Amino acid sequence: MDNVSIVRIFILTGLNETNNYRVALLTLTFLYYCMILFFNLTIIMIIILDKNLHEPMYILLCSFCINGLYGTAGFYPKFIFDLLSSSHVISYETCLLQAFVMYSFACSDLSILAVMAYDRYLAICRPLHYLSFMSKSRLSKMVCFSWITPLCIFSINVALTSRLRLCSTNIQKILCVNWIIVKLACPNANTIPNNIIAYFTIFLYLSHGIFVIWTYMHLIKTSVRSKDDRVKFMQTCVPHLASLTTFAATILFDMMNMRFGSTDLPQSLQNFISIEFLLIPPVLNPLIYGFKLTKIRHRILGFVHVEKK
Template identity: 70%
Template sequence: MANVSVVRMFLLSGLNETMNYRIAIFSLTLLYYCMILVFNISIIMIIILDQNLHEPMYILLCSFCMNGLYGTTGFYPKFLLDLFSSSQQISYEWCLLQAFVMYSFACCELSILAVMAFDRYLAICRPLHYQSVMTKTKVSQLICFSWLTPFCLFSISIVLTSTLKLCGSIIPKLYCVNWIIVKLSCPDSNTLSSNILSYATIIIYVCHGLFTIWSYMHMIRTCVKSKDDRVKFMQTCVPHLISLVTFLVVGLFELMHMRFGSTHLPQSLQNFIAIEFLLIPPVMNPLVYGFKLTKIRNRILGLVNVERK
């Protein structure tokens, strides 16, 4: 038990420079979080309740929106409480849990996007094999893969982190990050296993990204040859591409800033960089899919017309 940390509380110092505006920030954040809940739950319920939407593409979209709810719930409620707390503290156990949620959410997002790219690749490039490959069993297996892989990886990562002896308790962010907790470990702590797993995880999800890019390259090449395929690509693949590019940009920006970025930037700018992946994709994804996918758009418009009557 000599390696168990004696630090029982962490201080999240990211809010220090913005506490003068906490009422305005609280109001805007609460409104924004409510929008995230309404948009994502609406898409999920429409897909669950409409039998015509029980197709692989929409089932994967449902999983995608559930992941958005999962990740944002790991951040926004705690952030809202911190805005009215005199000290933005978080217990050791809850900090590890939040770090697990943040990392697993981000990697689930990449995994689901890769599976969605595979689904669209089969639909456009291998249409004759689509029904035989994308069975209910296969879709269930792919969804389990997209959720269980990051859960297993980061469960191991958090367990390794929990064995470290810590010599610091200040986290200069709005939420807990496993990488920063590891950096707070004492000089005599053995962080080799954590570092190896961290880089292995990066390699795994870089491969996810490369597979997704490869899938879209093949789809674009196929669509150039056929007008019907071009229409299908514009209707069903453009939302995926928008989601993928948005998440990769904001995710990589945060990753690069966290590991190599300057600490001399204004705290408010550092905070915005840190939460971009929790701000933009969770709202943008259901809006893009809701407006772009014809079946979902028609379902939403039908519900709106019923309400008006």
């Protein structure tokens, strides 16, 4: 233990196979990140500037897009810089910060999706109580809960990771995640607190998923009763369900690969799996809501029509 040096820098070995097509990957990544910024900022600005959209569903959508910008900002600028550089390294502090951003972004997404499911449950299943339950004060508390809870949990998580003595500097990914850093700990390091927090976090956010399933059981049961409820379900719940399914699939796939995946998979495929949640949802979510939600679609089409004139 005494012979182990203190790690101050990590090597991202997942980027080793990008040398042959670095320019193409750099161009595509930059353009893709610009798309993410444009789509999400468009939805955010439309909701902020249009007072008719200052309703719980749209405010939650706005926070959803803001969280998407937060998560992608923790990955794409650093990844673009790595593609421009010949050495793929990241400092210890920056690696912990990126791990914190990645996890808090993912869990905030799930929390916001759970609140959005609750909002749709009240709107369709209990319309007479909707305004009293989804008051501005309660909505503000829910949004704050969606953001602050993951930030607090993963502050503890990263703090526990920072106390570990590490015996390796190689991260076989293109980004830092907390679980990978913990796996670099020396054999005699005490990782029990890290595991306790990890299982607590899994339980907490698994309960979010169970809550969403419960709300959709009631939503579907209520929606089949009348044509109006079916229309409302198709217009407002289908985008949410698509976002939830996409998010859950990408996160679950990454977690399963990270903990149980084979190292024999091609590095490029491992890289894709590890950043799916940063590739698909940040672009797909604003597109789904932009085209499916009538009010937002009309604002976008109206803006395009004005520009053509």
